Amino acid sequence: MNxxxxxxxxxxxxIAILLARGLKQVRTLALIGSTGQFLMSLGLLWAxxxxxxxxxxxxxxxxxxxxxxxxxNIHYHIGVDxxxxxxxxxxxxxxxxxxxxxxxxDNMNKEFFFLLIFLSLGAYGYFISLDIFTLxxxxxVAVIPKFLLIGIWGSGKKEYSAMKLALMLMxxxxxxxxxxxxxxxxxxxNGAHSxxxxxxxxxxxxxxxxxxxxxxxFIGFGVFTALFPFHTWVPDGHSSAPTAxxxxxxxxxxxxxxxxxxxxxxxxxxDAAQAYAPIIILLSTIAIxxxxxxxxxxxxxxxxxxxxxxxxxxxxxxxxGMLTKTSIIGAVMxxxxxxxxxxxxxxxxxxxxxxxxxxxxxxxxxxxxxxxxISTVFVIAGLCSLGLPGxxxxxxxxxxxxxxxxxxxxxxxxxxxxxCASIVVTAVYILRAVGSAIMGPVRDKHFNNLTDASxxxxxxxxxxxxxxxxxxxxxxxxxxxxxPGAEHIMEHLGRAVSMK
Amino acid sequence: MGTDFLILMKQEWMVIAIIFILMxxxxxxxxxxxxxxxxxxxxxxxxxxxxxLFWNQEGTxxxxxxxxxxxxxxxxxxxxxxxxxxxxxxxxxxxxHQHVLEFYILLLSTLVGMFFMISAGNLLMFYLGLxxxxxxxxAIANFDLEKRKSSEAAxxxxxxxxxxxxLLLFGISLIYGLTGTLTFTELSQHLNGNPxxxxxxxxxxxxxGFKISAVPFHLWTADVYEGAPxxxxxxxxxxxxxxxxxxxxxxxxxxFKPIAITWYNILFxxxxxxxxxxxxxxxxxxxxKRFLAFSSIAQVGFILVxxxxxxxxxxxxxxxxxxxxxxxxxxxxGVVGLVSALSGKENIxxxxxxYKNNPLLSWVLAISLFSLAGIPPTAGFFGKFFLLISGAGQxxxxxxxxxxxxxxxxxxxYLKVIKAIFMDPNDNPIEKLAIPASPKLALFICVAxxxxxxxxxxxxxYIYSLATSF
Numbered sequence: 001m002n003x004x005x006x007x008x009x010x011x012x013x014x015i016a017i018l019l020a021r022g023l024k025q026v027r028t029l030a031l032i033g034s035t036g037q038f039l040m041s042l043g044l045l046w047a048x049x050x051x052x053x054x055x056x057x058x059x060x061x062x063x064x065x066x067x068x069x070x071x072x073n074i075h076y077h078i079g080v081d082x083x084x085x086x087x088x089x090x091x092x093x094x095x096x097x098x099x100x101x102x103x104x105x106d107n108m109n110k111e112f113f114f115l116l117i118f119l120s121l122g123a124y125g126y127f128i129s130l131d132i133f134t135l136x137x138x139x140x141v142a143v144i145p146k147f148l149l150i151g152i153w154g155s156g157k158k159e160y161s162a163m164k165l166a167l168m169l170m171x172x173x174x175x176x177x178x179x180x181x182x183x184x185x186x187x188x189x190n191g192a193h194s195x196x197x198x199x200x201x202x203x204x205x206x207x208x209x210x211x212x213x214x215x216x217x218f219i220g221f222g223v224f225t226a227l228f229p230f231h232t233w234v235p236d237g238h239s240s241a242p243t244a245x246x247x248x249x250x251x252x253x254x255x256x257x258x259x260x261x262x263x264x265x266x267x268x269x270x271d272a273a274q275a276y277a278p279i280i281i282l283l284s285t286i287a288i289x290x291x292x293x294x295x296x297x298x299x300x301x302x303x304x305x306x307x308x309x310x311x312x313x314x315x316x317x318x319x320x321g322m323l324t325k326t327s328i329i330g331a332v333m334x335x336x337x338x339x340x341x342x343x344x345x346x347x348x349x350x351x352x353x354x355x356x357x358x359x360x361x362x363x364x365x366x367x368x369x370x371x372x373x374i375s376t377v378f379v380i381a382g383l384c385s386l387g388l389p390g391x392x393x394x395x396x397x398x399x400x401x402x403x404x405x406x407x408x409x410x411x412x413x414x415x416x417x418x419x420c421a422s423i424v425v426t427a428v429y430i431l432r433a434v435g436s437a438i439m440g441p442v443r444d445k446h447f448n449n450l451t452d453a454s455x456x457x458x459x460x461x462x463x464x465x466x467x468x469x470x471x472x473x474x475x476x477x478x479x480x481x482x483x484p485g486a487e488h489i490m491e492h493l494g495r496a497v498s499m500k
Numbered sequence: 501m502g503t504d505f506l507i508l509m510k511q512e513w514m515v516i517a518i519i520f521i522l523m524x525x526x527x528x529x530x531x532x533x534x535x536x537x538x539x540x541x542x543x544x545x546x547x548x549x550x551x552x553l554f555w556n557q558e559g560t561x562x563x564x565x566x567x568x569x570x571x572x573x574x575x576x577x578x579x580x581x582x583x584x585x586x587x588x589x590x591x592x593x594x595x596x597h598q599h600v601l602e603f604y605i606l607l608l609s610t611l612v613g614m615f616f617m618i619s620a621g622n623l624l625m626f627y628l629g630l631x632x633x634x635x636x637x638x639a640i641a642n643f644d645l646e647k648r649k650s651s652e653a654a655x656x657x658x659x660x661x662x663x664x665x666x667l668l669l670f671g672i673s674l675i676y677g678l679t680g681t682l683t684f685t686e687l688s689q690h691l692n693g694n695p696x697x698x699x700x701x702x703x704x705x706x707x708x709g710f711k712i713s714a715v716p717f718h719l720w721t722a723d724v725y726e727g728a729p730x731x732x733x734x735x736x737x738x739x740x741x742x743x744x745x746x747x748x749x750x751x752x753x754x755x756f757k758p759i760a761i762t763w764y765n766i767l768f769x770x771x772x773x774x775x776x777x778x779x780x781x782x783x784x785x786x787x788x789k790r791f792l793a794f795s796s797i798a799q800v801g802f803i804l805v806x807x808x809x810x811x812x813x814x815x816x817x818x819x820x821x822x823x824x825x826x827x828x829x830x831x832x833x834g835v836v837g838l839v840s841a842l843s844g845k846e847n848i849x850x851x852x853x854x855y856k857n858n859p860l861l862s863w864v865l866a867i868s869l870f871s872l873a874g875i876p877p878t879a880g881f882f883g884k885f886f887l888l889i890s891g892a893g894q895x896x897x898x899x900x901x902x903x904x905x906x907x908x909x910x911x912x913x914y915l916k917v918i919k920a921i922f923m924d925p926n927d928n929p930i931e932k933l934a935i936p937a938s939p940k941l942a943l944f945i946c947v948a949x950x951x952x953x954x955x956x957x958x959x960x961x962y963i964y965s966l967a968t969s970f
Binding site for chain 2: 068069070071072074133137138140141143144147148151152158159162163166167170171174175177178181182184185212
């Protein structure tokens with residue numbers, strides 16, 4: 001399987017969109033392109049299983065290496081392990097749902113779909129990169145489309161939110177940049193510096209430099225995944241963004257950060273990861289608790305989901321910080337689960353908003369009577385968010401908490417207990433929102449005349465729900481997919497401990 | 501000797517030939533229409549650029565006064581390409597101007613001056629080239645004769661330029677007094693870092709600082725850029741600055757190599773100041789020309805970071821960045837110049853909702869600004885990344901952390917322009933502009949350059965293969 005196709009297909013789609021005319025052509029092309037991505041990601045999963053069951057145990061599959069900037073030893077080096085495959089699957093699910101949800105996006109449609117597809121290109125490139133220069137390149141590719149998507153098609157104080165998001169993410173990537181360059185100059189692969197992830201992981205970087213550059217890389221990636229106290233772009237960005245952009249932001253873009261924290265910061269600088277683990281756990285516990293309580297106070301549906309994303313992404317960082325195999329598997333599962341769930345949530349909110357023209361919980365009510373399908377979608381997303389068994393949220397959080405508990409340190413266990421307790425708060429705000437917006441009496445008589453979900457919205461929600469339920473009912477396949485990657489990270493961490 | 505003389509100096513001869521052709525036309529015929537002259541000049545400059553790519557040799561002439569090698573030829577080609585793009589862009593401005601021929605004669609004289617300056621193997625030759633490249637510039641900075649701001653700009657430029665030349669000359673004479681030679685190769689063997697040499701070197705840096713408008717020698721830049729016609733401004737900010745940067749690198753890396761520690765510290769301070777001040781002032785600007793002036797000051801700060809690397813990567817990344825800078829800055833100036841020539845508007849507020857009527861120009865401007873801000877996949881990302889990598893080669897992570905943080909500040913003001921173009925509402929946006937063919941071609945070249953120079957690693961590898969090790 002040629003992984004570069006994952007970059008070429010979105011690129012070709014984006015160029016085709018530029019040449020198209022009119023909404024119909026543009027959205028058809030976007031749908032064809034994203035369906036292609038979807039099928040390709042499923043094909044990748046299949047090819048990956050085939051290789052693994054054939055006994056191929058190498059760390060990364062389908063590798064391809066091309067010397068891009070030879071004098072600086074920068075390579076276009078790509079390959080996937082189970083962690084990247086699960087991220088690519090997530091991206092493909094969210095992209096196709098995002099395109100379907102924006103089906104009626106008429107205002108500047110060409111630019112809109114172009115940017116959506118371009119954003120997905122950045123995400124795919126990021127997840128398949130095995131060279132940290134290439135990885136950084138794709139990380140930044142994904143920043144500006146978000147700025148334009150929010151600033152042009154957003155609502156509310158969109159310019160402010162767009163600028164805040166772009167600057168904070170750029171600050172994150174500036175920190176990542178310093179971390180990566182610091183790593184680069186501390187490597188020595190055959191007498192030259194290297195950006196190669198595999199090569200760097202095989203050598204030992206001295207502990208002083210690890211401790212110096214780990215915070216840069218981890219905080220930098222952490223900004224993307226709402227690490228406390230750098231989470232402030234999340235609520236503004238998500239609530240101002242158009243529906244598809246919110247889905248992309250929460251579903252894909254925040255995962256870029258989590259993946260980077262795991263793959264680059266923790267994997268390449270294991271000693272520092274161990275040294276800084278208490279701080280990571282402290283910050284992520286604060287994010288979990290703070291995010292959950294901040295959500296309680298929100299009255300706008302999008303703000304509710306945005307703040308709950310802060311809380312849920314805190315779980316991801318908590319799992320990474322705990323540094324046990326199960327907790328890392330849980331963190332990756334949480335990324336996938338949260339990506340699907342939050343995309344579904346934003347899709348449902350977008351559908352409700354486009355009909356009722358309000359997102360305030362207090363003004364909504366009784367939607368189940370008038371738009372039952374959309375309301376059901378909303379309820380499913382909510383139940384997944386609060387971790388009901390049968391949905392992906394339960395599986396991911398369960399794995400994560402089990403893994404966290406395995407870390408025997410009493411303070412870590414305290415953090416685990418606190419994080420578990422936050423689920424109760426989640427249940428409170430989700431059930432309250434569902435109860436008052438979906439159930440109850442019809443608050444506004446206009447609501448009686450609303451049309452229910454159109455075919456594209458049903459399809460979008462259906463695809464995401466299939467993903468959620470597939471993980472929720474049969475979590476084993478995802479677990480098995482992630483395990484080898486997590487084992488490699490653990491082995492590396494273990495080696496780091498023994499070197500001390 | 502005979503053919504050597506022709507081939508080694510082929511680029512100088514080409515430009516001089518173009519100047520003579522233009523002079524003959526001036527003397528011989530008053531009938532030629534402006535359009536015809538402009539098209540002719542564009543074709544000649546294109547030929548100049550293309551011929552510059554062939555018959556590259558290494559060698560010296562006139563007792564090492566003049567030297568050339570593939571890197572120098574490549575640098576000259578970058579300048580020729582930039583001049584060609586500027587000539588294409590100047591079309592809509594010069595179409596109705598009375599003195600088209602004089603403009604190009606003066607402009608190309610400065611280009612010859614720069615060529616000699618880059619090829620200098622001797623401080624005297626360097627100084628002659630520098631003067632030839634700056635005095636005619638003052639004349640063309642005043643080329644909108646009826647505008648008072650233009651004359652003010654020209655006057656400021658000539659005075660600051662004369663002052664910096666004075667400083668440079670003082671430095672040169674001190675160095676001559678200390679070592680008894682002006683040849684680069686001999687100078688590097690004689691310098692040993694005694695205090696008087698350091699003093700001479702500081703004068704040198706001050707002189708160069710004026711020319712490349714590094715803080716604290718930048719005060720003339722904004723006024724001159726604002727007052728001068730857009731084409732001249734873009735020439736000043738790209739070609740003239742690029743040429744001086746090329747020489748600056750080669751002089752630092754060869755002549756002043758013995759006192760590398762001294763200049764490393766000086767560059768460190770200068771680059772930090774230049775980035776910070778340039779960026780902070782750019783935030784406050786309303787006039788797009790002033791805005792680009794301060795942004796170009798900040799860019800010089802990044803280039804100085806790259807120079808401070810003192811390595812083969814350093815010199816390669818500077819040449820590479822200047823090439824990218826030619827495309828990105830000329831793309832931005834091209835749009836600004838076109839809008840200014842066709843509608844007379846130059847303020848950021850006038851650009852609100854620019855996208856509504858001029859989507860193509862908006863995207864060109866946006867891509868150029870993204871490249872200046874260093875956003876992938878534009879070439880600016882690669883240029884900045886490589887500059888900072890070579891800067892970090894010395895192990896100074898503080899410097900690159902400051903530079904990386906400055907990139908955020910610079911992104912802010914570039915995004916402010918993007919926001920005005922794409923997002924801000926405006927009841928009275930700029931009308932749809934009819935773009936003549938040659939500026940269109942120029943913008944196309946810029947965008948193609950911005951997209952391809954970065955992704956095609958061949959360009960960097962080629963420049964790297966030419967660059968000599970430190």
